Amino acid sequence: QKEVEQDPGPLSVPEGAIVSLNCTYSNSAFQYFMWYRQYSRKGPELLMYTYSSGNKEDGRFTAQVDKSSKYISLFIRDSQPSDSATYLCAMTKGGGIQGAQKLVFGQGTRLTINP
Amino acid sequence: GAVVSQHPSWVICKSGTSVKIECRSLDFQATTMFWYRQFPKQSLMLMATSNEGSKATYEQGVEKDKFLINHASLTLSTLTVTSAHPEDSSFYICSARFTYGYTFGSGTRLTVV
Numbered sequence: 003q004k005e006v007e008q009d010p011g012p013l014s015v016p017e018g019a020i021v022s023l024n025c026t027y028s029n030s031a032f033q034y035f036m037w038y039r040q041y042s043r044k045g046p047e048l049l050m051y052t053y054s055s056g057n058k059e060d061g062r063f064t065a066q067v068d069k070s071s072k073y074i075s076l077f078i079r080d081s082q083p084s085d086s087a088t089y090l091c092a093m094t095k096g097g098g099i100q101g102a103q104k105l106v107f108g109q110g111t112r113l114t115i116n117p
Numbered sequence: 118g119a120v121v122s123q124h125p126s127w128v129i130c131k132s133g134t135s136v137k138i139e140c141r142s143l144d145f146q147a148t149t150m151f152w153y154r155q156f157p158k159q160s161l162m163l164m165a166t167s168n169e170g171s172k173a174t175y176e177q178g179v180e181k182d183k184f185l186i187n188h189a190s191l192t193l194s195t196l197t198v199t200s201a202h203p204e205d206s207s208f209y210i211c212s213a214r215f216t217y218g219y220t221f222g223s224g225t226r227l228t229v230v
Contacts, residue, residue, distance in 0.1 A: 036218050044223055045123070045210050046161070051218035090160065092219070102149040102214035107160045 005029050008091055008108025016116050021078040025091035025108045028072065032093040032106070035067050037076045040088045040110070049089075050076065081115045088112050118144050119215040123222025130201055130229055138196045138225045140211035147213035150194035152186060155208040155224075167194050201229040 008025045015021055023037075034053045038046035050065035052058045052074075058065045066075040074093075078085055091108040120143040130136050140150060149168050153161040165181075167173040167188035175181045183205075185197040198205055206229045211222040 034218075038221075043208070043226065045221035048218050048220060094219075102151075102219075104151060104163055104166060105212070105219055110160050112158075 003028060005106050006091065006093060006108045009111055010109045012112040012114060014114040014116060015081060017081060017083060019081050019115075021081050021085070021113060021115075023076045023078075023089050023091070023111050023113070025074050026072055027074075027093060027106075029095075029106075030069075030072065031095045033096045034094045035065070035074050036092045036105070037063075037065055037074075038090040038092060039085075040090060042087075046090055083115045083117050086114045119217070119220045120144055121147070121211060121213055121220050121222040123211055123225060125225055126223060127226040128228070130227070132202055132229055133200055135197055135199045136201055136227060138198075138209055138211075138227075140194050140196075140213075140222050142192045142213055145213075145215045146191040147194065147215075148191060149214055150186075150188055151212040151219075152184075152194075152196050153210045153212065155210060161210065164196075198227065201227070203229045205229050 006027045037050040040046045052065050052067050055067050055069045062079045064077040088110045090110045092105040094103045094105050122141045124139050152164045154164050155161050163176050164179045165173045165175045167186045169188050169191050173186035188194040208226050210224045212219050
C-alpha cells in the first residue's frame with residue numbers, strides 16, 4: 003500500500019464548476035500538507051501549504067485537512083480552462099528549513115476544464 | 118518570493134557525454150536541495166537529497182557515480198549526469214524548502230541521442 007493515495011483521474015468538468023481533489027494517507031507522522039499544480043513540461047507550482055486540521059482559503063482555492071481521517075482535499079471554485087493541469091498532493095513528516103525532510107507525493111490527478 | 122531558478126530548461130546531448138544542471142535559490146537560502154526525475158504522466162521520483170557542504174544522500178537504486186550532486190553554497194546546487202545514455206533521457210527537477218513549503222525549479226528536459 004502506498005503511503006499517499008490519489009485518484010489519477012482523468013477528471014473533466016465544465017468551466018465554472020467546483021472541483022474537488024482528494025488524497026488519503028496512511029502515516030500519521032505526516033504533519034505538513036501541500037497541493038501543487040503542474041502544467042505539462044513545467045515544474046510543480048505550490049498552491050496551498052497547511053499544517054493543521056481545518057480549512058485554508060486562498061482566492062478560488064480551499065485546502066482542507068482532516069488528520070483524524072488522514073484525508074486532505076483541494077477545492078477549486080469557479081474553475082477556468084487555465085486550471086487544466088495535473089494536481090499533486092504532497093506531505094512531509096516535519097523538519098524545519100534546516101532539517102528539511104523529503105516530500106511524499108500522490109500520483110497526481112489530471113484535470114481538464116472544458117470551456 | 119522563494120524562487121528556484123533552474124537551467125538549462127532543455128538540453129540535447131550525445132551518448133557518452135556529461136550534462137550539468139544548475140539550480141539557484143534566488144531570494145532565500147536553500148540549506149537542502151532535493152533532486153527529482155519525472156517520466157511522462159508519472160509523479161515525481163526523488164533521486165537524492167543534498168545538504169550544503171555535505172555529501173548527497175541518494176535514494177535506493179540511484180547510481181551516485183552517474184548522477185553527481187554538488188551543493189557547495191546555500192544558493193547553488195548542481196546535478197551532473199555523467200556518461201549519459203538514452204535511458205537517462207527524462208525530466209529533472211530540483212526543489213528546496215522555504216518558510217512556507219517547498220518550491221520547485223522549472224525543470225530540465227534532457228534528451229540523450
